[in-house]
Amino acid sequence: MTSHEPAASAAQRPSSKKRKALPLWQETILLVVIALVLALVVKTFLVQAFWIPSGSMENTLQVDDRILVQKVSYWTGEPERGDVVVFDDPGDWLGATAEQELGPLQQVLSVFGLYPAGGHLVKRVIGVGGDHVVCCDAEGRLEINGTSVDEPYLKDPNADASSQRFDVRVPEGRLWLMGDNRDNSADSRAHLGSPGGGFVNVDAVLGKSWVTVWPFDRMGSGGSDNAPFAAVPDPD
Template sequence: MDTQAEHPERDHSSEPPAGSEEGSRFSRVRGAVASVRSWRRRILLTGMAGTAGLLLFSAFVVQPFLIPSGSMEPTLRVGDRVLVNKLAYRFGAEPQRGDVVVFDGTGSFVREDLDANPVTALARGAAASLGLAEPADTDFVKRVVGVGGDRVVCCDARGGLRVNGVPVDETYLHPGDTASEAPFDIVVPQGTLWMLGDHRSRSSDSRDHLGSPGGGMVPVERVTGRVDWLGWPPARIGGLAETGAFDGVRAPGRAHG
């Protein structure tokens, strides 16, 4: 009995004879198909590598951020895409009065959402980090008005804001808005920030959370980064204008020069 395994031979009857016109055409077609497949693989790998690079860049350096509301008008408008500098506070620097920042409001502006779907949150976070989707409901963009130790009061006799006893000329406010319709007098704890929107009449900010745990104060470690540039639309591309509104404000206990 022959126990040697039989090796089936490939049936070449369906292929044109080598050297014939049909054979040459068949080889060209097969080569073209292989080339297309190779091109598609290269495109796919390049796209995946590019996306991964963008995600890493946005995670650690600069992140696009889509402005979803009018709470920061006229400084930022609905639909603007801003670029958030994530290195601004990475090396010992801290947010300063007047900075426009993006921060995670979890625990200060919104409660902890224990029922959130982690897979959905991850997908949405990836899209938002590329500026392709609205930011998560826990992400906010506001202006820093008070830092640790500051006393922020509104409103004074002229209807304006005072920080450490110094009147602040808020030229960035939305036309027709006042500093605040609701009065407040707070001292910002160390390590936290007092945040307000530029469109005060349409901004849900620190004022709305005075009675909440934390009193509307945002921990410094929750700040994602500083808004330094406008990336879209084309007519508004450029650096975000700085404000000199807080130039005269000094830390409590320091003399005013």
């Protein structure tokens, strides 16, 4: 009786086809494309870099600061009083404000969120939909829904919260935004007589200032501060 060796299973047989490795240049291109796609996804849904072109948010944010803006906070909610937000220009607010000049490479990188973008505005949320915002009370402070607010982040905390007096009711779905450097900020106050009345649509907000990443000696918080508004009641 002739004995036979057991046949090798398909799993045991050496593969007759070996996967051919990509040439180095093709592998490099593939990795770069994957990295750019991931960067674009991150920029669209998670984090985006921005450049600060003016002193309207001093001393919280300085000219030429680079900040990262996170978008996660507004996936399921809306901006809150005290948030520092970046938003699309709601109607020629930028005007003659200088914008960052980008070279061709920088423009490409900015598309993928790999270089700080210009062409947007950054301000602090003062009033949300339904709020009654008045300036100023007897001590020069903002008054929101009948409650006075002390603002420790102002560039000049000893001055009135605004040299321009106003009394506004924020429409639903809109925001009242102001810079921390109140005497050098063309914010909602400067556009009271414009279409939209100085209010910014919530949908125009790109995200919340998360962290300052450049220059190194200023690395730290993005400046949002909700604590001063903790005692403000909900609007009627």
